[in-house]
């Protein structure tokens with residue numbers, strides 16, 4: 001299994017010099033399992049993934065399963081700029097998520113409706129399928145993907161991708177302190193090789209100003225990795241106001257509690 005980070009920032013893109021070592025694009029993580037492509041979230045990092053796939057496939061069809069945690073802009077805004085959706089009718093993309101209010105297809109199409117975007121989603125030539133999912137497990141050739149609800153305004157799904165010998169968990173946009181969702185995220189992360197987890201705030205920022213905003217902090221991320229028995233923690237969904245220097249400090253502080261912690265950065269790869 002190969003994991004690649006294309007966007008690691010939360011809330012909004014931050015193309016500022018003081019943020020560029022970790023990266024300014026919003027949430028997008030690619031996972032390859034024996035040639036099958038899985039994508040978790042389509043923030044602005046999704047655009048660069050599209051360029052990479054087009055170059056790599058060099059005219060051959062591109063197929064991928066795309067899991068959307070939820071529909072806030074920082075998780076879907078790369079879709080209109082993902083070139084492989086426009087080019088080739090042989091390309092095929094399967095979107096999996098749950099929009100309890102609008103429905104999955106409509107939630108994505110409306111992002112591109114007038115007057116918000118000049119090109120309608122039905123101008124995309126690639127085959128697109130939309131699967132409404134809920135908590136539960138989906139089986140693919142080489143792996144399963146399990147979804148569970150997290151604690152976030154308007155809902156958010158966390159995902160556990162499991163092959164016969166490796167487990168990757170993508171759990172972002174989750175606020176601690178709710179008995180059901182606290183349990184959900186630990187269950188999802190149980191024994192995982194890698195846990196990618198929401199660490200948007202500093203613990204003191206969260207306590208002072210961000211209660212109820214739907215996000216976690218690095219200290220809770222450390223709690224989750226230790227209590228779930230996951231092996232490695234990747235801090236993710238960095239706050240737009242957190243500079244590279246701030247994230248470096250967070251990593252050092254977190255490692256005082258648990259040694260296997262890294263902060264996600266654009267271009268980072270993990271081979272499992």
Ligand SMILES: [Zn+2]
Nearest residue numbers: 010011074173
């Ligand atoms: Zn987000």
Ligand SMILES: [Zn+2]
Nearest residue numbers: 070072152173
């Ligand atoms: Zn969100």
